[in-house]
Amino acid sequence: MRDRAVELLLLAAGLVAVFTTLAIVAILLIESSAFFEHVSIVEFLTGTMWTPLFADARYGILPLVAGTLTTTIVALLVAVPLGTLIAIYLSEFAPSRLRETVKPILELLGAVPTVVYGYFALTMVTPALQWLMPDLPGFNMLSAGLVIGLMIVPYVSSLSEDAMRAVPRYMREGSYAMGATRLQTALHVVVPGAFSGLAAAFILGISRAVGETMVVAIAAGMQPNFTFDPTQPAATITAYIVQVSLGDLPHGSVGYQSIFAAGLVLMIMTLVFNVIGFSLTRRFREAY
Amino acid sequence: MMDSSTMARAQLPPQVGERSGEEHSLRNDQPVPAGTPERGESPKISVTVGDTRKVRTLEVKAAVENLSFYYGQHRALKNLTIPIADKQVTALIGPSGCGKSTFLRCFNRMHDLQPDTRYEGSITLHPDNLNLVGEHVDPIEVRMRIGMVFQKPNPFPKSVFENVAYGLRLRGVRNRATLAEEVEKALRGAALWDEVKDRLQDSALALSGGQMQRLCIARALATTPEILLFDEPTSALDPIATAKIEELISTLRDQVTVLIVTHNMQQAARVSDYTAFMYLGELIEFDEAAKIFTNPGKKATEDYITGRYG
Amino acid sequence: MSDNPAIATFLDPKLVRDGLSRRKVLDQVFVIVGLLVMLVCLAILAVLFIDLVRDGSERFTWDFFTNFASRRAERAGILAAWVGTTLIMIVTAVCAVPVGVAAAIYLEEYAPKNWFTAIIEINVTNLAGVPSIVYGLLALGLFVYQFDLGQSIAAAGLTLALLILPIVIVATREAIRSVPNAIREAAYGLGATRWEVTKDHVLPYSTGGILTGMILGLSRAIGETAPIITIGALSFIAFLPESPFTSEFPFISFGWLNDPFTAMPIQMFNWVSRPDPAFQSNAAAAGAILLGMTLLMNGVAIWIRYRYRKKINW
Numbered sequence: 001m002r003d004r005a006v007e008l009l010l011l012a013a014g015l016v017a018v019f020t021t022l023a024i025v026a027i028l029l030i031e032s033s034a035f036f037e038h039v040s041i042v043e044f045l046t047g048t049m050w051t052p053l054f055a056d057a058r059y060g061i062l063p064l065v066a067g068t069l070t071t072t073i074v075a076l077l078v079a080v081p082l083g084t085l086i087a088i089y090l091s092e093f094a095p096s097r098l099r100e101t102v103k104p105i106l107e108l109l110g111a112v113p114t115v116v117y118g119y120f121a122l123t124m125v126t127p128a129l130q131w132l133m134p135d136l137p138g139f140n141m142l143s144a145g146l147v148i149g150l151m152i153v154p155y156v157s158s159l160s161e162d163a164m165r166a167v168p169r170y171m172r173e174g175s176y177a178m179g180a181t182r183l184q185t186a187l188h189v190v191v192p193g194a195f196s197g198l199a200a201a202f203i204l205g206i207s208r209a210v211g212e213t214m215v216v217a218i219a220a221g222m223q224p225n226f227t228f229d230p231t232q233p234a235a236t237i238t239a240y241i242v243q244v245s246l247g248d249l250p251h252g253s254v255g256y257q258s259i260f261a262a263g264l265v266l267m268i269m270t271l272v273f274n275v276i277g278f279s280l281t282r283r284f285r286e287a288y
Numbered sequence: 289m290m291d292s293s294t295m296a297r298a299q300l301p302p303q304v305g306e307r308s309g310e311e312h313s314l315r316n317d318q319p320v321p322a323g324t325p326e327r328g329e330s331p332k333i334s335v336t337v338g339d340t341r342k343v344r345t346l347e348v349k350a351a352v353e354n355l356s357f358y359y360g361q362h363r364a365l366k367n368l369t370i371p372i373a374d375k376q377v378t379a380l381i382g383p384s385g386c387g388k389s390t391f392l393r394c395f396n397r398m399h400d401l402q403p404d405t406r407y408e409g410s411i412t413l414h415p416d417n418l419n420l421v422g423e424h425v426d427p428i429e430v431r432m433r434i435g436m437v438f439q440k441p442n443p444f445p446k447s448v449f450e451n452v453a454y455g456l457r458l459r460g461v462r463n464r465a466t467l468a469e470e471v472e473k474a475l476r477g478a479a480l481w482d483e484v485k486d487r488l489q490d491s492a493l494a495l496s497g498g499q500m501q502r503l504c505i506a507r508a509l510a511t512t513p514e515i516l517l518f519d520e521p522t523s524a525l526d527p528i529a530t531a532k533i534e535e536l537i538s539t540l541r542d543q544v545t546v547l548i549v550t551h552n553m554q555q556a557a558r559v560s561d562y563t564a565f566m567y568l569g570e571l572i573e574f575d576e577a578a579k580i581f582t583n584p585g586k587k588a589t590e591d592y593i594t595g596r597y598g
Numbered sequence: 599m600s601d602n603p604a605i606a607t608f609l610d611p612k613l614v615r616d617g618l619s620r621r622k623v624l625d626q627v628f629v630i631v632g633l634l635v636m637l638v639c640l641a642i643l644a645v646l647f648i649d650l651v652r653d654g655s656e657r658f659t660w661d662f663f664t665n666f667a668s669r670r671a672e673r674a675g676i677l678a679a680w681v682g683t684t685l686i687m688i689v690t691a692v693c694a695v696p697v698g699v700a701a702a703i704y705l706e707e708y709a710p711k712n713w714f715t716a717i718i719e720i721n722v723t724n725l726a727g728v729p730s731i732v733y734g735l736l737a738l739g740l741f742v743y744q745f746d747l748g749q750s751i752a753a754a755g756l757t758l759a760l761l762i763l764p765i766v767i768v769a770t771r772e773a774i775r776s777v778p779n780a781i782r783e784a785a786y787g788l789g790a791t792r793w794e795v796t797k798d799h800v801l802p803y804s805t806g807g808i809l810t811g812m813i814l815g816l817s818r819a820i821g822e823t824a825p826i827i828t829i830g831a832l833s834f835i836a837f838l839p840e841s842p843f844t845s846e847f848p849f850i851s852f853g854w855l856n857d858p859f860t861a862m863p864i865q866m867f868n869w870v871s872r873p874d875p876a877f878q879s880n881a882a883a884a885g886a887i888l889l890g891m892t893l894l895m896n897g898v899a900i901w902i903r904y905r906y907r908k909k910i911n912w
Contacts, residue, residue: 020736
């Protein structure tokens with residue numbers, strides 16, 4: 001009898017996770033639907049102006065999506081090659097002592113608060129970039145994207161390294177026995193063998209970059225700007241939500257509701273990446 | 289320095305280096321530099337065939353002499369001396385943990401992939417007089433000349449075709465027609481061509497276990513290795529697939545020197561020409577398979593093959 | 599040797615050696631490139647961290663910890679911020695740890711293998727991937743307005759508790775899973791109920807892993823900025839929340855739960871956003887302290903994991 005009560009209590013705790021998801025979806029949908037009573041979905045999805053705080057408010061999400069995609073792409077251009085390279089090095093080349101030292105450091109780097117990375121972007125990386133490109137504005141997506149990229153390198157390389165370590169040893173031995181070098185084994189056998197695991201690492205990295213908030217809020221400027229030029233200042237979806245939250249929009253106003261609509265778009269974007277990423281990971285685990 | 293051929297004769301029933309006074313005989317005191325292997329005449333191994341007492345002379349493909357192997361401080365192989373006859377099947381048997389796989393993996397230097405391992409003695413590959421375990425000999429070069437088939441079939445996560453073409457691609461072969469020709473030849477050699485000729489582009493991981501193992505044999509054959517090593521190649525397979533592999537090994541004898549580790553004594557008796565019985569890292573007995581399995585010279589060998597331990 | 603002249607040259611042992619040396623050079627080049635890239639990445643991050651500490655070093659005084667925020671950079675401090683962060687962490691830990699551990703126990707020890715359990719598991723996995731700012735939106739709609747908690751410490755603590763719940767659950771499940779089944783079977787064999795097995799055996803043996811997960815979760819929470827900005831944390835606060843300790847019985851009060859607050863990352867963000875460069879030093883100092891706190895927590899977590907791993911040898 002008491003055992004049954006305990007079980008129900010534990011089940012209730014498990015259900016908190018389910019309720020959290022439901023609550024997220026419910027809140028986003030309820031507030032967004034209130035938003036869409038004022039703004040047409042067509043304008044929202046196709047408009048190229050996002051000026052909810054102006055007297056002449058316009059609600060086209062495309063500038064925010066463009067900002068999000070641009071910073072994400074810059075971040076990936078940094079994180080994917082560097083992350084993969086480091087993962088290959090750690091998994092196939094590094095002596096085990098070095099690997100055992102670097103792995104915890106990578107984990108530690110993943111725990112650094114993102115607001116600290118934002119500080120780096122604004123006060124260190126941007127001045128360095130301005131030294132190279134004198135015309136670069138003080139707020140720009142390039143700096144934010146580079147720092148996000150650097151920030152997720154540990155995450156991507158740690159996940160990729162796990163995926164490559166999971167390729168069984170007999171597979172590598174087969175290649176070495178054919179007279180392959182370590183590089184040939186890594187590129188021709190280990191990377192293809194770990195492919196879905198690597199893809200999952202990249203996609204989860206994308207999801208991180210898309211959802212990243214503080215770096216872009218601090219370093220990219222918070223001006224919605226419909227451009228894919230990384231040297232320009234722009235706002236991302238996340239930066240816009242922060243910007244509105246910092247102000248004093250009354251509860252229930254269209255501006256207040258707009259952050260939920262933006263959040264819904266963000267949620268859908270990351271959800272798609274996460275579902276693909278996790279299902280790839282699962283498939284990869286089944287393969288071995 | 290003691291003439292090693294004399295020593296080998298003293299220990300081993302099949303007389304190695306029968307012709308006395310051979311200058312090129314199996315020395316291990318002077319490792320041949322990697323850059324310039326000098327091809328020499330191979331030492332000979334003479335055998336008596338059947339009860340006709342007819343003497344046949346075989347060439348030695350690889351001469352193992354005083355080979356010891358260490359994992360850190362642990363000496364896993366102790367002073368092995370065995371001649372491996374050219375184009376013959378030599379089987380290594382013994383209870384598990386006796387070092388037979390460790391010994392096999394010395395031939396293609398797989399131990400070099402682990403840190404803190406060390407070889408002593410020599411395995412001289414003839415006719416190039418190349419010491420396979422020599423300090424200055426590149427393990428990758430060794431592996432390019434010595435093929436290996438593993439216990440668990442381990443095709444790469446690639447197509448059937450690419451698996452077989454792998455070794456040639458490593459060596460820089462790019463010509464599509466040449467690759468196709470060689471892949472077909474290797475697959476035929478491994479008795480797999482008819483089964484996979486219509487699915488060369490399918491993933492190798494979709495094949496059955498026995499087919500995978502024959503694919504691994506084809507993969508090794510494609511680069512025409514001088515010695516082919518088998519590490520318990522049938523232990524993960526069903527009896528029918530096992531029979532096919534055994535049959536294949538018997539036919540391979542014509543093209544390549546085969547060294548096979550097996551825990552299955554019937555298998556050793558069926559496929560091998562020569563058999564070495566090992567125990568606790570030492571060679572107990574080496575002889576023609578027929579003799580080992582009918583009239584072993586040592587008590588320990590007899591105990592093992594009659595199933596008294598193992 | 600192959601009889602095919604087209605590939606004979608590729609297989610000739612003598613010629614093979616030439617190709618091999620080229621391949622080995624490539625191999626060596628990669629070793630150097632890989633090591634270099636890794637070291638450069640780590641070095642860039644190290645330089646950034648060192649710069650952060652150096653920029654903030656002039657603010658590392660006692661006053662910095664005991665002063666409230668101020669319009670004058672050199673007089674501004676982080677008193678309200680660190681007190682706020684501490685109180686929020688208490689709420690977060692009190693909420694997230696029991697619920698997370700309980701959920702993990704349910705999933706590992708009790709849950710039947712059916713679609714319902716699968717839904718819970720998928721939920722936990724997906725929640726771990728939800729951007730933190732979305733938790734902020736959830737909190738804004740649910741805690742701040744629906745539950746009418748306002749922009750309070752309670753709302754912030756609950757938000758971060760939900761945020762780290764998946765981390766605690768995943769870490770606890772891993773710890774529980776590493777307890778060998780033989781132990782459970784031994785206890786069941788003696789007639790223990792499922793709860794007794796869990797409470798007397800599974801939980802004590804997985805304490806290390808659970809602690810690690812808890813600390814890692816809290817170290818994530820301590821640095822989270824976006825969700826508490828979203829619920830509307832004030833960044834300029836010149837007062838402390840109501841003290842949790844009182845002079846009268848029962849000597850403890852929960853009034854602080856409803857008080858407005860600021861927190862370390864918010865304070866840092868506020869300073870970073872100011873154009874006056876004098877505030878950048880404050881931001882750097884706050885960042886260095888925040889960084890120190892998260893690194894310390896992670897270090898402790900790694901240390902605990904290591905210690906428990908050494909102590910228990912299954």
